[in-house]
Amino acid sequence: MNTMATGTFYGVGIGPGDPELLTLKAVRVLSSCSCIYVPTSKLSRQEYPAQVARRYAGSECEVKEVTFSLAATSEERCRHWHQIAQEIALRCEAGEDVALVTLGDALLYSTTIYLLRALQEVAPELPVETVPGISAFSLAAALTGTPLGEGQQPLRVIPAVKDMAEIEQAVASGEGLVLMKIGSRLQEIIDLLERCGALDRSVFVARAGLEGQHVETDLRHLRGADDKMGNLSVVLVQAADEEGV
Numbered sequence: 001m002n003t004m005a006t007g008t009f010y011g012v013g014i015g016p017g018d019p020e021l022l023t024l025k026a027v028r029v030l031s032s033c034s035c036i037y038v039p040t041s042k043l044s045r046q047e048y049p050a051q052v053a054r055r056y057a058g059s060e061c062e063v064k065e066v067t068f069s070l071a072a073t074s075e076e077r078c079r080h081w082h083q084i085a086q087e088i089a090l091r092c093e094a095g096e097d098v099a100l101v102t103l104g105d106a107l108l109y110s111t112t113i114y115l116l117r118a119l120q121e122v123a124p125e126l127p128v129e130t131v132p133g134i135s136a137f138s139l140a141a142a143l144t145g146t147p148l149g150e151g152q153q154p155l156r157v158i159p160a161v162k163d164m165a166e167i168e169q170a171v172a173s174g175e176g177l178v179l180m181k182i183g184s185r186l187q188e189i190i191d192l193l194e195r196c197g198a199l200d201r202s203v204f205v206a207r208a209g210l211e212g213q214h215v216e217t218d219l220r221h222l223r224g225a226d227d228k229m230g231n232l233s234v235v236l237v238q239a240a241d242e243e244g245v
């Protein structure tokens with residue numbers, strides 16, 4: 001009879017990039033896993049997740065890079081995540097604890113979400129645990145001294161890949177906003193913030209906590225900046241109503 005206990009899959013958020021913003025729990029979990037998966041992308045290579053995995057992996061631990069599927073259809077992407085989920089499920093069923101590391105928080109626009117969904121389908125009984133991480137927008141707020149919300153103000157997080165008209169509507173509403181996934185749309189976003197009279201309540205942070213960090217509290221200074229400046233960046237727009245109590 002096989003009495004080996006099933007291992008656990010951990011989705012671990014490792015924070016935005018400052019090694020001091022990795023949680024104690026993340027370090028403990030990573031140090032005890034037999035295998036750590038590191039998602040990589042052909043579009044933008046990030047060194048930090050692999051560095052964290054290698055730094056905290058035990059001597060017997062395998063650190064394995066998996067490339068994000070950039071397949072055109074959601075079926076193909078789904079098949080890709082199912083394959084990885086099956087591989088992870090086999091490892092866990094053999095008694096191994098397995099982790100996937102991702103930047104920021106594990107459940108905010110993160111690869112972990114796809115993998116957890118695929119695992120739920122291929123191995124619904126598998127023990128899974130998520131270790132939250134400090135999101136990039138929390139560090140951006142700290143670096144710029146920007147309150148994210150006070151009193152009764154709502155805070156809205158928008159991936160800037162969305163329709164610009166929708167983003168403009170949100171900015172014009174005066175709500176507090178976090179704009180993520182800005183990429184090559186930085187100049188468009190600056191124009192939009194100016195049109196809405198929101199430039200003076202907006203800040204920009206790129207590569208928060210990472211090498212090449214760029215903090216800008218006057219977005220006018222970013223006019224004409226290289227297209228790459230928007231990569232791995234967030235814009236925080238403070239609520240227009242400062243009396244939100």
Ligand SMILES: C[S@@+](CC[C@H](N)C(=O)[O-])C[C@H]1O[C@@H](n2cnc3c(N)ncnc32)[C@H](O)[C@@H]1O
Pocket residue numbers: 016017102103104105106107108109110134135136137179180181182183205206207208209210231232233234
């Ligand atoms: C796939 S999402 C990951 C979000 C991440 N899970 C989080 O909680 O911050 C990628 C987006 O997160 C933001 N991001 C992640 N790390 C960042 C960093 N170190 N500095 C600034 N923005 C970052 C950027 O907006 C980027 O386009």
